[in-house]
Amino acid sequence: EAGVAQSPRYKIIEKRQSVAFWCNPISGHATLYWYQQILGQGPKLLIQFQNNGVVDDSQLPKDRFSAERLKGVDSTLKIQPAKLEDSAVYLCASSLGPEPGGELFFGEGSRLTVL
Amino acid sequence: AQSVTQLDSQVPVFEEAPVELRCNYSSSVSVYLFWYVQYPNQGLQLLLKYLSGSTLVESINGFEAEFNKSQTSFHLRKPSVHISDTAEYFCAVSDLGKGGKLIFGQGTELSVKP
Numbered sequence: 001e002a003g004v005a006q007s008p009r010y011k012i013i014e015k016r017q018s019v020a021f022w023c024n025p026i027s028g029h030a031t032l033y034w035y036q037q038i039l040g041q042g043p044k045l046l047i048q049f050q051n052n053g054v055v056d057d058s059q060l061p062k063d064r065f066s067a068e069r070l071k072g073v074d075s076t077l078k079i080q081p082a083k084l085e086d087s088a089v090y091l092c093a094s095s096l097g098p099e100p101g102g103e104l105f106f107g108e109g110s111r112l113t114v115l
Numbered sequence: 116a117q118s119v120t121q122l123d124s125q126v127p128v129f130e131e132a133p134v135e136l137r138c139n140y141s142s143s144v145s146v147y148l149f150w151y152v153q154y155p156n157q158g159l160q161l162l163l164k165y166l167s168g169s170t171l172v173e174s175i176n177g178f179e180a181e182f183n184k185s186q187t188s189f190h191l192r193k194p195s196v197h198i199s200d201t202a203e204y205f206c207a208v209s210d211l212g213k214g215g216k217l218i219f220g221q222g223t224e225l226s227v228k229p
Contacts, residue, residue, distance in 0.1 A: 041221055055216075095215050
C-alpha cells in the first residue's frame with residue numbers, strides 16, 4: 001500500500017516569495033491534515049480536512065497561508081508571501097476518518113527554508 | 116486547552132541500558148494518548164497508543180507506556196535499548212470530542228550509543 005506522498009521534499013525561497021506544497025494521502029483516507037514543524041518543536045496543526053471540507057483551520061495564518069482539497073483527495077498548501085519564520089518542515093498526514101483514536105499516517109515532509 | 120510537555124529534549128543512553136522518556140499532558144477532558152517515532156529521514160510513525168482499558172500498552176518492538184491519570188502522565192519505557200532505537204519520539208494527545216487531530220509535545224531525541 002502506498003504511503004502519503006509529498007512534494008517537493010526541499011524548497012529554498014527568499015522572503016516575500018510564494019511556495020506551494022502538494023500532498024497525496026493514502027487511498028481511501030477521508031481525513032487529511034497539514035502540520036508545521038519548526039526546528040526543535042513538535043508538529044503544530046495548521047488545517048484539517050474531512051473529504052473536501054475544512055474541519056479545523058483555527059491555527060492557520062490566513063493572511064498568508066491557504067490550503068485546498070478540491071476533489072477530496074490530494075491537497076495543496078500555499079504560502080504567499082513567505083516570511084523568515086515560515087522556515088519549517090510541512091507535514092501532511094491522513095487517516096481513515098476523523099474519529100478520535102485513529103492512526104495518522106504521515107508523509108516524509110517538505111522542508112522549507114526562507115532566506 | 117490541551118497541551119503536552121516532554122520533559123527531556125535529549126536522552127543519550129548506552130546500548131542495552133534501560134530508558135524512560137517522560138510525557139505529561141494537560142487537559143480538562145478525557146483524552147487518548149499516543150507515542151509517535153521519527154527515524155532519521157523518515158516520516159512520523161505510530162509507536163503505541165492508549166485509548167481505554169489496561170493502562171499499560173506495548174509496542175511490537177519492546178517499548179511500553181503506562182497511562183497514569185492521577186499524574187496526567189504517559190511515560191515511555193524500554194528495558195534494553197538497541198542502536199536502531201535512535202530516533203525522535205513524540206508524545207501526543209487527542210481530545211475525545213474534537214475529531215482525530217493530535218496535539219504534540221516538543222519531542223525527545225533518543226541517542227543510543229554503542
